[in-house]
Amino acid sequence: MSSNHRGKLGVILMNLGTPAKPTAKEVRRFLAEFLGDRRVVELPRALWWPILYGIILPFRAPRVAKLYEEIWQAEGSPLKVITEKQALALQSKFDKQEVLVTYAMTYGNPKMEQRVAELEAEGVDSILVLPLYPQYSATTTAAIYDQYADLISRQRNISNVKIHKCYFDREDYVMALAQSIKTHWQTNEPPEKLLFSFHGIPRLFVERGDPYEKHCLATAEMVARLLELDESRWQVSFQSRLGKAEWLTPYTDLQLEQWGKEGIESVDVICPAFSADCLETLEEIDGENRQIFLASGGQRFGYIPCLNDLPAHTDMMANIVNEYRPKP
Numbered sequence: 001m002s003s004n005h006r007g008k009l010g011v012i013l014m015n016l017g018t019p020a021k022p023t024a025k026e027v028r029r030f031l032a033e034f035l036g037d038r039r040v041v042e043l044p045r046a047l048w049w050p051i052l053y054g055i056i057l058p059f060r061a062p063r064v065a066k067l068y069e070e071i072w073q074a075e076g077s078p079l080k081v082i083t084e085k086q087a088l089a090l091q092s093k094f095d096k097q098e099v100l101v102t103y104a105m106t107y108g109n110p111k112m113e114q115r116v117a118e119l120e121a122e123g124v125d126s127i128l129v130l131p132l133y134p135q136y137s138a139t140t141t142a143a144i145y146d147q148y149a150d151l152i153s154r155q156r157n158i159s160n161v162k163i164h165k166c167y168f169d170r171e172d173y174v175m176a177l178a179q180s181i182k183t184h185w186q187t188n189e190p191p192e193k194l195l196f197s198f199h200g201i202p203r204l205f206v207e208r209g210d211p212y213e214k215h216c217l218a219t220a221e222m223v224a225r226l227l228e229l230d231e232s233r234w235q236v237s238f239q240s241r242l243g244k245a246e247w248l249t250p251y252t253d254l255q256l257e258q259w260g261k262e263g264i265e266s267v268d269v270i271c272p273a274f275s276a277d278c279l280e281t282l283e284e285i286d287g288e289n290r291q292i293f294l295a296s297g298g299q300r301f302g303y304i305p306c307l308n309d310l311p312a313h314t315d316m317m318a319n320i321v322n323e324y325r326p327k328p
């Protein structure tokens with residue numbers, strides 16, 4: 001190795017995963033893997049398996065498959081299509097001899113283990129796993145750490161992997177969000193209310209120590225401050241709850257319904273916990289929740305897309321990558 005050799009870094013962008021096809025069979029396969037993870041559902045297995053296999057999978061898979069069908073693109077599920085674009089955009093920032101970028105999914109394919117093996121075969125000296133979850137939660141980010149722990153538990157000479165835990169308060173991340181909102185307001189009149197809708201998690205997880213809620217509130221506050229928004233103009237809410245237990249509140253759908261009924265005419269919704277548009281944003285927010293707001297009296301509903309492959313998002317990822325590059 002020459003004295004100025006920095007070492008070749010592999011980068012794996014990681015997101016949650018998505019079904020391979022919008023069919024009941026593939027959605028069932030995906031949900032079984034995802035909802036079978038103890039990080040996602042903590043109930044004792046003896047209690048959870050009968051509910052999952054007896055009720056949730058048989059009823060939810062065909063229903064959710066139809067929703068996936070509505071958003072499916074020619075190249076596949078939006079989450080996967082966008083993650084591929086993000087990896088390509090990030091790769092374009094680096095010489096492949098120095099930084100090699102790929103992506104993986106926690107559930108479904110491609111898996112982290114496969115990508116680590118591919119990158120090692122390409123001769124990388126170390127690997128950065130970048131979970132594309134700005135706000136840390138045990139339900140998402142820790143599941144990635146578990147997969148890494150499982151991988152190295154089967155290795156003698158363990159892979160040289162670092163994982164970037166979270167980036168909810170990075171200046172370049174909150175600036176990218178603020179900029180995307182400003183851009184939206186250049187072509188759409190700013191609304192009466194801006195709603196920051198984050199994916200929910202059960203309240204009990206937060207009570208047991210998950211910092212996710214704090215991270216979400218911090219992100220929203222930083223963005224609102226950058227936009228110089230008065231407190232009365234913005235609000236945080238949580239979406240996508242599942243089951244009967246209490247999740248983080250206020251719930252996005254109920255908040256929008258209440259605003260519609262109270263005479264709020266215009267709302268914009270942004271979903272900062274999602275780094276790529278997916279079922280939960282395109283169908284649940286831009287579809288279902290739009291209808292809820294309009295049906296309860298609202299007049300104008302705007303959806304501000306995720307950061308996806310926006311240049312500011314790619315720049316932020318490149319900044320994180322540079323922080324992990326070995327010094328020359």
Ligand SMILES: C=CC1=C(C)c2cc3[nH]c(cc4nc(cc5[nH]c(cc1n2)c(C)c5CCC(=O)O)C(CCC(=O)O)=C4C)c(C)c3C=C
Pocket residue numbers: 016017018019031040041060064077079133137139140199200201202212240242273274277278279280
């Ligand atoms: C117990 C259930 C769930 C927890 C906890 C949860 C946390 C969580 N999820 C995301 C990001 C995404 N979730 C997505 C889909 C999705 N999420 C759940 C359940 C929980 N999520 C389900 C059952 C599904 C599948 C769809 C459905 O059946 O409703 C996705 C999108 C996948 C796609 O294919 O488009 C993402 C992304 C976060 C960030 C999070 C906690 C912080």
Ligand SMILES: [Fe+2]
Pocket residue numbers: 199240
């Ligand atoms: Fe989810």
Ligand SMILES: [Fe+2]
Pocket residue numbers: 240279280284
């Ligand atoms: Fe949903």
